[in-house]
Amino acid sequence: MKILGLSGSLRAASINSALLRAAVRLAPPGVSISIFDGLGALQLFNPDDEAAPAAAVIRFRQQVAEADALLIASPEYAHGVTGTIKNALDWLVSFEAFAYKPVAVLNASPRAHHADAALRETLRTMAADIVESASLTIPLLGSVSDEEEILNAPPQAALIRQALAVLYEQVIVKRTVTGASFPLR
Amino acid sequence: MKILGLSGSLRAASINSALLRAAVRLAPPGVSISIFDGLGALQLFNPDDEAAPAAAVIRFRQQVAEADALLIASPEYAHGVTGTIKNALDWLVSFEAFAYKPVAVLNASPRAHHADAALRETLRTMAADIVESASLTIPLLGSVSDEEEILNAPPQAALIRQALAVLYEQVIVKRTVTGASFPLR
Numbered sequence: 007m008k009i010l011g012l013s014g015s016l017r018a019a020s021i022n023s024a025l026l027r028a029a030v031r032l033a034p035p036g037v038s039i040s041i042f043d044g045l046g047a048l049q050l051f052n053p054d055d056e057a058a059p060a061a062a063v064i065r066f067r068q069q070v071a072e073a074d075a076l077l078i079a080s081p082e083y084a085h086g087v088t089g090t091i092k093n094a095l096d097w098l099v100s101f102e103a104f105a106y107k108p109v110a111v112l113n114a115s116p117r118a119h120h121a122d123a124a125l126r127e128t129l130r131t132m133a134a135d136i137v138e139s140a141s142l143t144i145p146l147l148g149s150v151s152d153e154e155e156i157l158n159a160p161p162q163a164a165l166i167r168q169a170l171a172v173l174y175e176q177v178i179v180k181r182t183v184t185g186a187s188f189p190l191r
Numbered sequence: 192m193k194i195l196g197l198s199g200s201l202r203a204a205s206i207n208s209a210l211l212r213a214a215v216r217l218a219p220p221g222v223s224i225s226i227f228d229g230l231g232a233l234q235l236f237n238p239d240d241e242a243a244p245a246a247a248v249i250r251f252r253q254q255v256a257e258a259d260a261l262l263i264a265s266p267e268y269a270h271g272v273t274g275t276i277k278n279a280l281d282w283l284v285s286f287e288a289f290a291y292k293p294v295a296v297l298n299a300s301p302r303a304h305h306a307d308a309a310l311r312e313t314l315r316t317m318a319a320d321i322v323e324s325a326s327l328t329i330p331l332l333g334s335v336s337d338e339e340e341i342l343n344a345p346p347q348a349a350l351i352r353q354a355l356a357v358l359y360e361q362v363i364v365k366r367t368v369t370g371a372s373f374p375l376r
Contacts, residue, residue, distance in 0.1 A: 015238075016235060016236070016237035016238075016239070017237060017238045017239050018239055045235070046234075046235050046237065048235070049231075050201060050230070050231050050233070050235075050274060050275045050278065051201070051268075051273070051274055051275060052201035052202060052231065053200075053201075053202045054201070054202050054203055083236075083277075083281050083284060083313075084280065084281070084284050084313045084316040084317050085312045085313055085315075085316040086272065086277055086280075086309055086312065086313040086316075087271065087272075087277065088236070088277070088281065089235060089236055089274050089275070089276075089277040089278025089279070089280070089281045090235045090236065090274070090278070091274075092268075092271055092272065092273070092274035092277050092278075093235065093274025093275070093277075093278060094274070095269065095271075095274070096268050096269070096273065096274045099268060099269050120309075120312060124271055124305075124309055127270045127271065127305060128268075128269045128270055128271040130270075131269040131270040131271075132269050
């Protein structure tokens, strides 16, 4: 099973990116996670370019299409989603392969409820299959600050393992029920 | 008095951009409105670049600093703000000249309440001075489709005139009360 990770922050020391890198190393057998590295290279969304998007957009869409599930971790900026994650999603609104894609949303900051709620509202509107039981708040901000510290923090690492196990189960169940093959459509 | 218009859509036929172009032509005496043309050229926000931002960001910030007020019109994409407008605001979060800037938010679509509410929440968090009595819903979507039609639609044109008159009054009042000179800080 292939999971594509999307971090809503471009900061090198981003705790959300660190969370995703920790998830890569905590993935259960049978699950491979890759983190998309090109969100910062996407053009700002222009509906006029939908028909002939730039290469960076095509590459992004391709990797989304090939993933069995998405794992999103994104910070809150000024009580809102980041422009970076929303711009990425704007490019997926009309992309058919995104609809019904299983998505888990991890929230590294328990107090950041505005962005988390707005992100889920947008994902629901885009017909994503939000896997709620895998969308956990993982209290990192203020307690751990990088990937190694996350891996060495038992409660946080356990939550990440739990999220991935549930996401895996849900996608497998969905495949079994629908008879679909990976990647799920 | 100088107003800087920001459209959250890069689409050539954007109704929000048309709304701002109509506002330019409906501005009362003493008010000049220019529409910022570079939101689509901004880099995606990266906190690591705050200290030495790219030229496009510097130009944007400069025009914001020189404006006495901002006039924002932005569509709703998938029940959220557009990545384009949020990215622009992300570059202003730590920009001192933005704080206490008078801002009017026009909403061209009465049914698009998610993005309008999220945009205001972010602006409040950024310490913008939202001029509520100038932040009107101007029902355009589905009734008129371009700048000329807006100018020829009496109810809509009247609402735009009203928004601009109120914004002008409020900024003048603020200047009188605080003794500040333009641009207001």
